[in-house]
Amino acid sequence: MTISIAHLGPAGTYTEMAAVAFSKKLSQFGQKSILYPYPSIAQTLWAVSQEQVNLAVVPVENSIEGSVTITLDKLWQLDILEIQTALVLPISHGLISLAKSFEEIKIVYSHPQALAQCQGWLEKFLPQVKQTPANSTTEALEHLEQDYSIAAIASQRAAELYKLPILAYPINDYPDNCTRFWVLKKRCTEMGNSALKLIIDTIDQPGNLVFTSLGFTVPANEPGALVKPLQVFAKRKINMSRIESRPTKLFLGDYLFFIDIEANSNHNYVKATIEELKTYTQTLKIFGSYILMTIS
Numbered sequence: 001m002t003i004s005i006a007h008l009g010p011a012g013t014y015t016e017m018a019a020v021a022f023s024k025k026l027s028q029f030g031q032k033s034i035l036y037p038y039p040s041i042a043q044t045l046w047a048v049s050q051e052q053v054n055l056a057v058v059p060v061e062n063s064i065e066g067s068v069t070i071t072l073d074k075l076w077q078l079d080i081l082e083i084q085t086a087l088v089l090p091i092s093h094g095l096i097s098l099a100k101s102f103e104e105i106k107i108v109y110s111h112p113q114a115l116a117q118c119q120g121w122l123e124k125f126l127p128q129v130k131q132t133p134a135n136s137t138t139e140a141l142e143h144l145e146q147d148y149s150i151a152a153i154a155s156q157r158a159a160e161l162y163k164l165p166i167l168a169y170p171i172n173d174y175p176d177n178c179t180r181f182w183v184l185k186k187r188c189t190e191m192g193n194s195a196l197k198l199i200i201d202t203i204d205q206p207g208n209l210v211f212t213s214l215g216f217t218v219p220a221n222e223p224g225a226l227v228k229p230l231q232v233f234a235k236r237k238i239n240m241s242r243i244e245s246r247p248t249k250l251f252l253g254d255y256l257f258f259i260d261i262e263a264n265s266n267h268n269y270v271k272a273t274i275e276e277l278k279t280y281t282q283t284l285k286i287f288g289s290y291i292l293m294t295i296s
Contacts, residue, residue, distance in 0.1 A: 002032040004053040006044045009037020012138035012158030018089045018181045019057040021295035040135055045074045048186055049081060057087070061180045061242070064173065065116045071182070072246055072258055075287060076215055080187050083213055083288030087181040087295050093118050093137075094169035096159050097151035098144060102167070105129055109140035110153035118153055120173040126151075138162075180292070210264040211241065212289040214274075216281040217248065217256045226257065228280040236273055238263050256283075265289045 003026065007019040016037065023033045038044040041058050048056035059068045075081055093114055099105050102125055108115070112133045115122070122131065129151075134140040140152035141162050151167065159166050218225040233240055242260040263270045265286055278284055 002034055003055060004034055004036060006036050006038055006047045006053040006056040008041055008044055008058070008136055009039065010136070010138050011037065012141070012155060012161045013136045014089060014091060014155060014179060015057055015059055015136075015181065016138075017155065017157060018059075018087045018179075018295065021089070022057060022087060022183060022293075025293070025295075039139075041068070041070050042074055045071070045078060045081065045184070048184060049078045051186055051189065054185060054189075055084070056081075056184050057181050058184065059113075059179050060086075060182050062091070062113055062117065063176065063178045065113050067244060067258075068113065069246065072215075072244075073249075075184075076246070076256065076285065079285065081184045081287070082187045083290050084183045084185055085290045086211070086292045087183065088292055089179050089181065089295050091117070091172065091177040091179050092156070092170040093153050093172045093177075094156055094159060094166040095151050095171050096141065096144070096154055096164050097148070097167045098146065098165065099148045099151065099167060102126055104148050105151045106149040107132055107143075108151045108153060109134045109143045111135070111137045111140070114153045117172050117174075117177055121171040125168070182290075184288075208291050209262060210289055210291055211260050212263055212265045212270065213258070213260050213287040214285060215256055215258045215287065216277070216284045218280070219282045221253065229257075229277055232273055232277050232280065233261060236269065238270070238273060263289075 005019050005023060008015040019035050023035060026033050036053055038047055044056050044058055047053050058071045060071045061067050097105060105126060107130045109132050114137050115131050137154040138158050141154055141158060141164060143150050144152060144164060216229065239262045240259055241262055245255040245257050248254045248256050266289060
């Protein structure tokens with residue numbers, strides 16, 4: 001079978017770069033795949049939830065700006081998606097424009113995360129420009145056309161694809177900028193004898209650090225409500241690599257919590273941990289166990 005993979009488009013986005021790298025990884029196992037761009041992260045996740053595609057690649061966390069909240073919110077709301085693996089992609093931004101100098105630029109377009117990751121550079125070199133968000137870094141390039149007063153922040157690859165000049169590179173504030181992506185599928189859907197299963201099976205190989213992502217709500221807003229579930233991990237010496245809260249969107253001050261732990265949910269001691277965790281949480285969702293794959 002040929003695996004279909006949804007991602008945030010159009011061509012040239014960092015998510016597409018991650019999807020292309022994952023597709024190449026599949027091809028090393030003899031697995032064919034085809035990429036399908038979608039105009040938003042929400043639509044990308046919806047596509048895989050409706051089985052329009054087999055997999056979706058979405059950004060979840062940047063080393064500078066933190067979590068991509070739309071990904072977390074939709075993962076919680078859809079409640080039928082499962083993380084298969086995670087990809088880590090180094091991020092380097094460029095200022096792309098037809099302008100000959102910084103003085104000509106009046107507006108800079110890009111995805112909000114990219115604008116934030118270049119905030120220091122923009123304040124130093126383009127302090128007077130208007131910063132305008134776009135759905136993706138590549139969509140920002142559509143605004144350039146023949147207008148010399150407009151610039152966009154995107155990747156080198158995007159500039160090459162659309163044959164546009166790079167005025168400055170790199171412009172991200174921190175050189176070690178990277179983004180983590182999740183590869184997700186609909187829960188309980190089979191991928192047959194695909195290469196994806198071969199990659200997933202590497203979870204159990206000795207030496208691999210395995211992560212499990214989960215989310216939960218607590219029964220009441222009272223002292224110790226969050227401490228109790230966290231102590232379940234602490235007493236079993238299970239390390240948490242990430243924790244953050246998101247509003248439940250039910251009423252003000254009501255939150256749910258996302259946690260990553262360094263453990264495999266298929267192991268018995270983790271299963272016992274999850275069972276105990278249920279006694280201190282109102283709603284508990286396990287999003288999957290996976291390894292990190294660094295790509296370039």
